[in-house]
Amino acid sequence: MKKIVILGAGTAGTMMLNKLSKALDPKEWQLTIVDKEKAHYYQPGFLFIPFGIYEKEDVIKPKDNFFPKLANVVYSPIDRIDAENNVVHLQNDQKLDYDYLIVATGSEICPDEIEGMTDELWYKSIFDFYTIEGAVALAEFLKTWEGGEMVLNIAEMPIKCPVAPLEFVFLADDYFKKKGMRDDVDITLVTPLDAAFTKPVAAKSLGGFLEEKNINLVTEFNIGRVDNEQKKIVSWDEREVEFDLLVSIPTNMGSKAIERSGLGDELNFIPTNKHTLQSDEYENIFVIGDATNLPSSKAGSVAHFESDILFENLLSAIEGKPLEAQFDGHANCFIESGGGKGLLIDFNYDVEPLPGKFPIPGVGPFSLLKETRMNHLGKMGFRWLYWNALIKGRELPLEPQMSMAGKQKPKIIEQKTQTLNLN
């Protein structure tokens, strides 16, 4: 009996398990999946919890609902991967040996990486919304908050779902308007980036939305510490932003188990071939989703597109064939913009988000980089698709590779150079 072990039963791991269990003969292959938690969280839904749009119950289902019958499921934290000997040590003292290993251990927030973040104000005036606990605590706080300075800070890049901070401030603007207290709240987005978003065309259009909604933007701010006494965040170059409510997106890092295994980079993400999804170091280890160090977004759509590529390449590896499927960095993200509207962006390693129609050129129904009601409906409808098709590994009518069809190409702007005189 040959063995495939999947570490992590989040979006990526669960999709891979379902795809592989359909394709591989159960008499020849044993599939095992490992996770520390029994609950599956619909993470894109966390964003809506602080504003009372979703409740906790809307984003949680038992993981067991989504596993194929024959899979071997183990609930335990991972101690470490011994990649030299093809064995995973679990914290429940079990040892799992494998022929192939798929690492889908994701990323997690690490508020302790920032001095003062988890001191006395943590979960009193400082919240995150990347965990269910944080999102629920923030919802409770907002119910009775009377207003003041709301600061959303991104500690450092990369973060999971790089559009989430923008969506959060857009939804906050909408939320306070509806409560009739928008004038009592100052909203400021404080980012280490030099613009509202990482990609220039999208950054320009999203930056316009911030202005329109009267949301302040502070750029190139690398947080050094939180001053709990004076309620301010201080950057390494000693700039300060005061807050009454700090919504933090702390440093995102890969699993501690990856660090213990010596397989990660400085953020515990695993060096991975950006096209084949094979680990740079070990031929029988593949990596998917947030756990990789790929220069792509950390998002469920990316994990979904990767799953098609990884599936193909893993089957090739099993058959001793070259790995021919190539991941292009494809990401596809709805951006909730408040007031029942949304945007959609579609991009990859080489092509930044551009305006146009998606998925049918000229028709849509979704509009790229434009605010429409249809995009909002797409975002809200996606939760159904996620639970009922996506993580079950069913085919979706979306190709893993990004398509240029329906996209408006930007004018090529000539690079302007300048001459610097040194005398």
Next chain:
Amino acid sequence: MSTETKNEKSVVLDQDGHLANREDWTKELAQDLADHEGIGELTNRHWDVINYIREEYEKNGDAPSIRKLTKESGVSTKELYKLFPKGPAKKAAKVAGLPKPKGCI
């Protein structure tokens, strides 16, 4: 590309203000670029950082993040901001003759 300056000691920068042609870089030019950035006299500690990020660029095709830099070069974040005030990742890349770090998506 502007060529109006016939000055002997001039150098072409890209649109981000980083050296346009990496082959133009020399250790002497690094000091000139540091002067231009208001960093002043380059010390051994500056050079530790410059040499480290140039090596990383050779290996990976991009300058390292501040986190990686502080973890691997033995220079703390605090010191790094003293050496290259206001945005050490970009400033150090400028002096080292490297393009603007791509950073993360």
